[in-house]
Amino acid sequence: MKKPIHLALVGATGAVGREVLSILEHKNLHLEKFSLFASERSEGVKIPFQEKMLSVERLVPEVFERNIDYAIFSAGKTLAQEFAPIALRNGITVIDNSSAFRMDERIPLVVPEVNAHTLNRKEPEIIANPNCSTIQLVMVLKPLEKYRIKRVVVSTYQAHSGAGHKAQEELRTQTTDFLKRLSFLQLTESNSGNPQSEATLMKNVFSHQIAFNCIPHIDQFDESGYTFEEIKVINETRKIMGLPELKITCTAVRVPVLDSHSESVNIEFESAFKLEDIKNDLGAFPGVKVLDNPKAHVYPLNVEARGRDEVFVGRIRRDPSLNSGLNMWVVSDNLRKGAALNAVQILETLLTS
Ligand SMILES: NC(=O)c1ccc[n+]([C@@H]2O[C@H](COP(=O)([O-])OP(=O)(O)OC[C@H]3O[C@@H](n4cnc5c(N)ncnc54)[C@H](OP(=O)(O)O)[C@@H]3O)[C@@H](O)[C@H]2O)c1
Known part of the structure; x- marks a missing residue:
């Protein structure tokens, strides 16, 4: 220093x-x-x-x-x-x-x-x-670029901390209110009320109920039908990777978790690969940790990523629908590395x- x-x-x-x-x-x-x-x-x-x-x-x-x-x-x-x-x-x-x-x-x-x-x-x-979803994505793309990335399909499962402290508070409040109403309805054996009724829950940050709900809408929509969050992931990944022509598509979803974003990432490569080499390449990259022993129930989980610096990757497996395709599950604390x-x-x- x-x-x-x-x-x-x-x-x-x-x-x-x-x-x-x-x-x-x-x-x-x-x-x-x-x-x-x-x-x-x-x-x-x-x-x-x-x-x-x-x-x-x-x-x-x-x-x-x-x-x-x-x-x-x-x-x-x-x-x-x-x-x-x-x-x-x-x-x-x-x-x-x-x-x-x-x-x-x-x-x-x-x-x-x-x-x-x-x-x-x-x-x-x-x-x-960069955008939080982009950061954890490029952290797992970079170590694999030697296999010549042909196409990337990413679906995000994004935590409410990604929308700021008021969004986290809204998820907590709605979840508590929802559960209180559910137990009230069960206690009174009433079947006239619906705890999921959107009209009954306080909504300040989001236009829809966020407790117990997945919302395929982060940021605004453009005319193409994509959200700006999805467009950010696409354009920023191309810029950071120095691959302006990279074929990449994204669906971004807000899910009812407080912290850490998860991503399902599918990659098609030009070159053939061995699965063991991919795991070694990912594990050797600074800031990436492989958690991949599905039989022992070991894979990245958003609740375990909170407060951690690493980008976690697991469920690493071939995509048999492609000649040289890979699927993986990538989790990181969006407030920290993101x-x-x-x-x-x-x-x-x-x-x-
Ligand atoms: N959350 C994530 O995972 C994430 C990830 C990547 C990037 N980002 C980006 O990081 C930025 C902050 O996000 P956040 O999630 O931390 O939002 P946030 O929780 O809503 O915090 C916003 C901050 O901005 C301050 N602020 C608002 N209006 C201001 C004003 N007129 N003058 C000075 N300060 C003002 C707020 O101060 P007060 O408390 O006084 O209102 C607060 O400190 C955003 O651009 C966001 O897109 C967020």
Whole structure:
């Protein structure tokens, strides 16, 4: 590590921001100063960090005039579009978690294990942190690129933490309300009520019931019938892998779990492969852990991935419907490797180069 730095965290009170804080708590990045920003709702909130209490400040353009070296942004696309260019003009390198700059060809979109070479490192820049579903996907595609990837089909099973802290709260509240109503109906032996009636459950973040429900709709739809979440996975994977023509399709689904995204990934390769080689290649890649002993009921589970840094992969098997096809199940904590950890790793890469 070089000289001590002044780091800023924008969106410090959010789901991703809190995770950044918890990761940095256990790191020694030589922080000379650490400034936390959020909306005016959180102004003055105190957050414990490495035996100090840090106070959250309201984000205004002038804060970037304070000799900040690096800023991690986790406050959404609109704020990033407004404030990241101001930070950059003040000589600050920005690592942004939103989708604001990801597809800008001048801006690196980085997963350090996969494409750290695309970082500029010489002068301040904006660096985009990819979408959570993309990060765990490219972490298992990269070690297999030597088999020449022909086509990828990915279906995501995404946790509610991926939609922010209010979405997690809505899932908790709806699930509790749903179960209370269910037991009330059973106790009264009433068959006139329906605990699944959408009208009876509080809905603020999502338009549909989210408790005990899978919703094939994340972000908005475009005219093609795909959601922007699906389009992000497709375009970002091509950019990070440096494969602009890669054939890839995606279906993204919100499922009623609190933490960690799961993905069913099907890959068609140009080259033949041995299953044992694939498992060894995945296991040897930094940040990937193979959990694959189905007979012993060992495979990645979202409840076990929470709080872990690795991308877990299992259910690794041939797809017999293709000449050279593979199926696998990939699970990772979307708030850690899918967002906060990846951003911190980008920062560490910059600091050590
Ligand atoms: N959750 C994930 O798995 C995930 C993964 C990858 C990327 N991301 C991206 O990371 C970003 C943050 O997501 P999140 O899930 O952490 O959202 P979140 O839980 O809703 O948190 C949003 C944060 O932004 C702050 N904020 C909102 N309006 C603001 C304003 N006007 N000025 C300053 N700060 C403001 C909030 O502060 P207050 O608390 O004061 O409102 C809060 O700290 C988003 O761009 C998201 O797409 C999320």
